[in-house]
Amino acid sequence: MTLVDSHCHLDDSKFDDDREQAIERALAAGVTRMLAIGTADGPPDLEVAIRLAERYPFIYATIGVHPHDAAKASEETFARLRELAAHPKVIAIGEIGLDYHYDFSPRDVQRAVFDRQLAIAADAAKPIVIHTREAWDDTLVHITALPHGGIMHCFTGDSVQARQALDLGFHISFGGVLTFPKAEGLREASRIVPDDRILVETDCPYLAPVPHRGKRNEPAFVVETARRLAAERETTTEAIAELTTRNFERLCLR
Ligand SMILES: [Zn+2]
Numbered sequence: 001m002t003l004v005d006s007h008c009h010l011d012d013s014k015f016d017d018d019r020e021q022a023i024e025r026a027l028a029a030g031v032t033r034m035l036a037i038g039t040a041d042g043p044p045d046l047e048v049a050i051r052l053a054e055r056y057p058f059i060y061a062t063i064g065v066h067p068h069d070a071a072k073a074s075e076e077t078f079a080r081l082r083e084l085a086a087h088p089k090v091i092a093i094g095e096i097g098l099d100y101h102y103d104f105s106p107r108d109v110q111r112a113v114f115d116r117q118l119a120i121a122a123d124a125a126k127p128i129v130i131h132t133r134e135a136w137d138d139t140l141v142h143i144t145a146l147p148h149g150g151i152m153h154c155f156t157g158d159s160v161q162a163r164q165a166l167d168l169g170f171h172i173s174f175g176g177v178l179t180f181p182k183a184e185g186l187r188e189a190s191r192i193v194p195d196d197r198i199l200v201e202t203d204c205p206y207l208a209p210v211p212h213r214g215k216r217n218e219p220a221f222v223v224e225t226a227r228r229l230a231a232e233r234e235t236t237t238e239a240i241a242e243l244t245t246r247n248f249e250r251l252c253l254r
């Protein structure tokens with residue numbers, strides 16, 4: 001069985017003491033590919049994931065400005081993102097979107113930076129990785145087209161929102177929240193997503209799945225989310241591993 005962790009923050013300082021071992025544990029658990037998210041603390045450093053991807057053949061990278069850091073973006077940032085989008089290991093633009101929960105950047109700035117990055121992704125012909133929190137309707141308003149596909153990362157909505165995202169052409173990525181006791185609406189959504197639109201992720205170091213909940217998350221734990229997804233969809237973990245791997249390849253490794 002091989003799995004892809006389609007969203008991990010391996011650059012995070014919480015991995016500074018054992019990054020190498022965490023990657024080894026992932027490989028030992030069958031997590032043979034990881035998508036490192038390049039947002040980190042925002043501009044000016046846009047290359048945290050690229051540095052990892054250059055060291056490990058099985059790690060891929062995204063680039064982008066997280067909505068939290070939108071206020072740090074400048075024209076120089078967008079120009080650099082355009083250049084980096086051509087890097088052979090950069091397979092998607094993200095995580096980009098809107099976060100009205102924390103409001104770390106003003107909402108109008110978040111929306112403007114989101115639009116700029118949607119244009120960069122379209123020009124680079126890369127899929128997008130969306131972060132949206134308490135901003136669902138506004139997020140969808142900005143996505144008028146999805147020419148190269150996209151991922152709703154760490155999806156926590158219900159089946160109505162899942163249907164909206166699917167209708168736009170998105171892949172839906174499930175993380176550790178799927179295993180949380182109160183996430184019944186999310187589990188219901190996980191049962192209606194077609195086989196060819198599902199992904200799994202950790203979003204590590206955050207949101208560790210049960211039975212690791214409350215601990216630091218790491219890519220190896222994506223197996224727990226795949227197992228829960230299999231139970232919800234009345235299939236095997238192996239089948240979930242196979243189809244999510246195929247979906248990742250089709251969407252991101254073209
Ligand atoms: Zn996110």
Ligand SMILES: [Zn+2]
Nearest residue numbers: 007037095203
């Ligand atoms: Zn993330």
